[in-house]
Amino acid sequence: MSLTDRILQSMDQLPPFPMVIQRAIQLIEDPRSSAQSLVDVIQFDPGITANILKLCNSAYFGLRKPVSSLREAVVMVGFDQLMEIVLSQESATFLQEPCKGYDLGQTDLWKHSVACALLSRIISKRLNRGVALTLFTAALLHDIGKMMLGQFVQDYFGQIRGLIGEKPLSFNEAEKKILGIDHAELGGRVAEKWKFPRSIILAIRYHHTPSQVSEDRDVVEMVALCDVVAMLTGIGGGADGLTYHGNGEVMKRHHLNEKDVEQFIVKLGDQFQLVDETLKSERGGEGKSWLTMS
Amino acid sequence: MGKIIVGIADMKVSDDPDATLITYSLGSCIGVSIYDPTVRVGGILHFMLPESKIDPQKALKNPWMFADSGIPLFFKEAYRLGAEKVRLTVKVVGGAQILDDSNFFNIGKRNYMALRKIFWANNILIRAEEIGGSVNRTLSLELSTGKVIVKTSGDGVREI
Numbered sequence: 001m002s003l004t005d006r007i008l009q010s011m012d013q014l015p016p017f018p019m020v021i022q023r024a025i026q027l028i029e030d031p032r033s034s035a036q037s038l039v040d041v042i043q044f045d046p047g048i049t050a051n052i053l054k055l056c057n058s059a060y061f062g063l064r065k066p067v068s069s070l071r072e073a074v075v076m077v078g079f080d081q082l083m084e085i086v087l088s089q090e091s092a093t094f095l096q097e098p099c100k101g102y103d104l105g106q107t108d109l110w111k112h113s114v115a116c117a118l119l120s121r122i123i124s125k126r127l128n129r130g131v132a133l134t135l136f137t138a139a140l141l142h143d144i145g146k147m148m149l150g151q152f153v154q155d156y157f158g159q160i161r162g163l164i165g166e167k168p169l170s171f172n173e174a175e176k177k178i179l180g181i182d183h184a185e186l187g188g189r190v191a192e193k194w195k196f197p198r199s200i201i202l203a204i205r206y207h208h209t210p211s212q213v214s215e216d217r218d219v220v221e222m223v224a225l226c227d228v229v230a231m232l233t234g235i236g237g238g239a240d241g242l243t244y245h246g247n248g249e250v251m252k253r254h255h256l257n258e259k260d261v262e263q264f265i266v267k268l269g270d271q272f273q274l275v276d277e278t279l280k281s282e283r284g285g286e287g288k289s290w291l292t293m294s
Numbered sequence: 295m296g297k298i299i300v301g302i303a304d305m306k307v308s309d310d311p312d313a314t315l316i317t318y319s320l321g322s323c324i325g326v327s328i329y330d331p332t333v334r335v336g337g338i339l340h341f342m343l344p345e346s347k348i349d350p351q352k353a354l355k356n357p358w359m360f361a362d363s364g365i366p367l368f369f370k371e372a373y374r375l376g377a378e379k380v381r382l383t384v385k386v387v388g389g390a391q392i393l394d395d396s397n398f399f400n401i402g403k404r405n406y407m408a409l410r411k412i413f414w415a416n417n418i419l420i421r422a423e424e425i426g427g428s429v430n431r432t433l434s435l436e437l438s439t440g441k442v443i444v445k446t447s448g449d450g451v452r453e454i
Contacts, residue, residue, distance in 0.1 A: 102448075103447045103448045157448070161448070168393060168394070170393055228392060228399060231321060231392065232321050232322040232392070232399060232401055232402075233302065233319070233321055233322070233323065233342065234302075234318075234319035234320050234321025234322070234323055234388075234390075234430050235302065235319050235321075236319070237319060237321055237430035237447065238430065238447050238448065239430075239447045239448025239449070240448070241321075241390065241427075241428050241429040241430045241447060241448070242321055242322070242390050242391060242392040242393070242428040242429070242430070243392075243393060243428045244392055244393060245392070245393050245394055246392045246393070246394065246396055246398065246399045248396035248398050248399070251396075251398045256398075257398065258397055258398050258399070258400070258401075259348060261398060261399060261401065262343050262348045262401070263348060263349070265342055265343060265401070266342075266343065266348060266349050266352055266359065269302060269303045269342050269359055270352070270356075272302065273301060273302065273303065273304075
């Protein structure tokens with residue numbers, strides 16, 4: 001069996017994707033869904049419910065009367081923000097794993113993923129767009145392929161690194177040459193297997209090569225841009241470092257310049273400090289209150 | 295031995311001889327380590343961007359985010375603990391770049407240029423540096439010895 005076949009076969013051993021995220025993604029795609037439908041999904045998960053109530057009763061919201069039920073909470077924070085909280089918290093259950101090969105510690109991949117998701121909101125705002133939950137989800141999940149490819153990257157790290165040293169190849173290009181598949185493509189296949197919506201599959205699959213895709217280009221390009229900006233900050237970065245192409249054409253198409261990149265980093269730096277403090281003080285505690293920043 | 299973590303857009307100085315200062319996640323950001331061996335006072339600054347004019351309000355709230363607002367204040371904090379400029383050993387790490395960088399993303403390079411400009415105007419010499427490339431780095435400073443260690447992600451550890 002070839003190495004690439006072995007990598008693809010490893011997908012069979014994947015744990016099932018968290019049910020709450022699957023249902024949440026379906027709701028995002030369904031125009032008829034309401035805050036009540038989200039409540040229906042999460043009300044049986046005591047962990048999420050407790051965190052949401054804790055968050056709504058935190059100093060940030062400064063409510064005069066504490067909320068005691070999900071129904072009240074949804075009125076206070078609204079559907080979009082509640083969805084972002086649910087997605088970010090639930091994704092931690094599988095992204096908070098050390099990732100061999102990429103030299104990522106316990107929380108690194110989750111931190112990088114959350115940085116991308118926060119950036120999707122920051123950049124959307126700069127482009128005068130509304131909240132885009134599909135984009136937020138795609139940004140949050142864009143690197144899931146690394147979870148599966150990490151073991152193989154570790155085994156062949158010397159060869160991958162050697163190739164990058166020889167030619168100016170990006171890390172994903174070197175992965176493709178040595179392993180026959182890169183983390184973006186593998187992530188896309190996993191997303192297909194988990195039956196994600198098409199735009200999210202494409203964003204995961206092409207987040208390093210956005211010019212190769214023609215449909216749903218906007219989501220793909222935005223995720224590619226968020227990833228590059230997050231990489232610059234180094235947040236949750238690993239052994240692949242910054243060895244990726246910048247895809248400057250995305251910046252041109254949206255009439256963005258280097259000052260915009262600096263603004264994005266200022267805003268991210270601000271919001272991310274809260275993430276870091278939350279993680280340091282009490283992992284999973286305080287309902288990850290940084291999500292309430294806008 | 296106490297580990298003091300310096301966050302992103304953050305600074306810490308200390309005169310605790312048992313402490314080690316450490317900052318993670320240096321991509322295009324730059325970590326500056328300063329150390330006075332006589333009084334064993336040292337510090338690390340982790341700044342993200344070259345110039346505070348992009349957001350002066352932010353610089354008032356958090357000067358450590360920018361080279362121009364952070365570096366002078368950082369040195370002053372070390373002087374307050376008894377460090378003296380003539381005795382300081384200064385080492386800098388970070389400023390990485392993505393590949394085939396169009397000017398959109400060359401923050402690492404601009405961070406380094408801003409730092410050099412400030413150091414030059416203030417007669418500060420860099421004793422050692424590990425700048426550029428496309429790697430993530432972690433920087434630590436041991437206050438009992440002044441030893442500065444750089445860990446390059448996926449590539450091991452070395453003293454500079």
